[in-house]
Amino acid sequence: MRTELSKFLKSKFAGQLTEQELFRDQQSFVVKPDAIVSVCEALLNDENLEVKFLADITCVDWLGHEQEKQGRFEVVYNLYSYKHSYRFFLKVRLDGENLSVGTLTGLWKGANWLEREVFDLFGIKFEGHPNLTKIVTPDELEGHPLRKDFPLTWEQPVFSWNKDDPPEVRNER
C-alpha cells in the first residue's frame, strides 16, 4: 500500500507534495496548505486506495524548536483505509499571520467537530467550515490553550468569587 500511495500522490500532486517522512513504520506526507482538500478528495474517491476513514485531525505547535523554521503549526490528518488496513498521515505546515486551511467538512461530516476542536485549542481557521466556534473551552476564555505560549496554570479570573466586589472597592468602604 505504501508504494502505491506515494506513487499515486506523486503522479497526481507532484507540485503540492513537499516532503515524505517515514518514522517507526508510519508514513506521512507533507502537502501544501491549499492542496489538502483536493488531495483528500482524490484519496477518498480513488477506487483502488479507498481511504474512507478520517480518524483524526490534530495539530502540533513547534514553538521554540528547530522545526519551527518550517512552519510553527503542523496540522495532522490521520487517514485510514479499511480495504488495506493501512494508516497514514497528511501534514500541513502553517506559519505567520494567516493560519488557515481548507475544511474537510464537505468530504467527511466527522471533520466538523474535529476541526472545531483544533480551532478552539490552537486557533487554526478552517475556511468554509459551517460552524467554526469554540467547542470545549468556556466562551470567556481568551486565547488558545494548547499553544505553547499559553501558560499551563493560568486561571482566567472571570469566575472569581469577588468579581462583582473586587478588593479595591472593599478597602474604600
Place this chain on the structure above:
Amino acid sequence: MGLEEKIPDSIILTSLDKMVNWARKRSMWPLGFGLACCAIEMISTFAAHFDLARYGMEVMRASPRQADLMIVAGRVSMKMVPVIKTLYEQMPNPKWVISMGACASCGGVFNNYAILQGVDRIIPVDIYVPGCPPRPEQLMDGILKLQEIVEKDSLKKVHEEWGRKVV
C-alpha cells in the same frame, strides 16, 4: 422548614431541635449529579455492594429543588462553575455540601487553566472527602461525619448560619 423564622429569640428549643435533627439526619436526599470519575465511585456507593440506603440516603433527587445535600463528585471545570453555583442556589435551605475527591477539594492533579482549584471558592463546603477517587467507605465516612454535624445543629443556629456569605 419555614417555621424557624417565626420563632422569637427568647424561646429556647430543645426537644423540637432533637426531633427535627433526627429527621433531617435520617432522610437526607442527595442531588443526583456527578461530574467526573468520582461520580462513578459515588454511584458505586449507592449501588448494591456498598448500599448507602442503610443510612436513609438512597433517594437521589434529579431536581435541586428537592435535595438537601449536594455531593460535588469530581473536577469542576471553569465552564461548569456557573452551573454549580446556580444548582446550589436553587437548593432549598437547609442545605449541605460534600466536596468529594481531590479535584473538588483543591484541584487535585489538574493544576491548570481549565479546572477550578477547589469548589469552596464558589460555594461553602461542609465536609471534604480526600482521595482520587475516594473509596466508597471514605464517602460513607464523610456522610456519617456530616450526620454528626446535622445532629448537633440547632434550628435557630442553622437559621443564623444561613446568612453566611458565599466565598
Place this chain on the structure above:
Amino acid sequence: MSAEKKTITLNMGPQHPSTHGVLRVKLELDGERVVTAEPIIGYLHTGIEKTMESMLYYKVIPATDRIDYLAPMSNNLGYCLAVEKLMDIEVPEKVKWARVCLVELTRVASHLVWLGTHSIDLGAMSMLMYAFRERELIIDLYEACGGQRMMTSYIRIGGLASDLPADFEKKVRNIIKTIREKMKDYDKLLTENPIFIMRTKGVAVISAEEAINYSLSGPMLRGSGVDYDVRKANPYSGYENFDFDVPLGKNGDAYDRYLIRMEEMRQSLNIAEQAIDGMPEGPYRAHVPGVVLPPKEDVLYKMESMIFHFKIITDGFDAPVGSVYQAIESPKGELGFYITGDGTNIPRRVRVRPPSFVNLGSLPVLTEGKLLADVVCAIGSIDIVLGEVDR
C-alpha cells in the same frame, strides 16, 4: 418565542440524570418531535492534554487514567504502547498476555457500567444494581493489581507496575465464571423484554455509509455492519494470538448496539480465559536500561539498577524527534494516542483520539425527526464518557 416560530428550544443538561455526566443538549422541538439536537460539550474540559505536555513521559500515565475513567486500563495501554513505539521498546511475552487479560476485563467493566446506566435511562432500574455488583469483582482485581480501585496506573512503559498478584489466576477465573453465569440473567431481564425492545429497536438508526462518514468507531460503527475492529485489523499487544469473533449488527439501531456490546462482553471473557490459560512465565518488565524502570526487587539490591531508577524518576528519558500514533480498541471505539517527541524528556504533543467525542458528533443525525424520549436512548447507546469527550 415569536409568533411565526413553531418550535421551542429546550435545554437538557448539563445537570441531567440521563446525560451520563455533564453533557448539555440543546433541543429544538416541534411538539414531541426533535427538529435538531445539538450537543454542547466542554463542561468537563480538564486540560488533560496540556497537563500531559508538561510532564515527563512517566508521569503522564496517571493522567491517562482520568480520560476515560470507566476503562482506565485501556488508556494506560494505549499510551504505553505509543511510547513504546516511540522509544522502540519490545516488551516480554508475559506482559503482553497479562495486558490483554486486564484490558479485556476492563472492557467488561466498562460495558457493565454502560449496561446499568443505559437501562436505567430506559426505565429498568434494577439493572444498575446487578451491573455494579458484578463490576465490583473486576474492581477488586484492579485493587489487587495496582492498589487502587479505579485509577490503577498499572500498565507502565515497558511492562507492568509490579508482578501480577499471587491469586491473579484464581480471581480472574472467578470473575469469568460469575459474569458468564450472570449474563444469562441479564439476557432474561433485557434481551427479550418487550418494553426494552420497543424502546430501542429502530431507534437512533445510522446507516453504514453515514457511520463511516461521521468517523464513528467501536460498537457504533459495527452496529451498522462495518467490520472494523482495531484488534483484528491492526493487532497490537499480541492480539493475533487470540481467537475471538467481532460481532456485527445489521440495522444500526440502539438494539443492535446493545446486542453487540453484550456479545463483546462474552468474547472478552473468552479472551481473558485464553490469556489466563496461556500466560507464559517471564519478567514483568522489559530490560531497557535508561528508559524502562528496573524491577523494584533489583533496585533494592543492585547498585546500577538503583542509579537507573533514580535517573529515570528524576530526569526521565529523551525521546527522539518524531510522531507516532497508536490505536487500540477501547470499549468505546478506536482510542488513539498521537505522541510527538521533540528530543527532550517532555512530550511536545500528546493527542488523544477520543472515540466518544467523535461518536457523540453523530447525535444530531441519530435523533433528527425522532421523539424526545428517543434522545435519551440515543445518548445512552452512543456510550459516552464525558471525561473523554471533553478531556
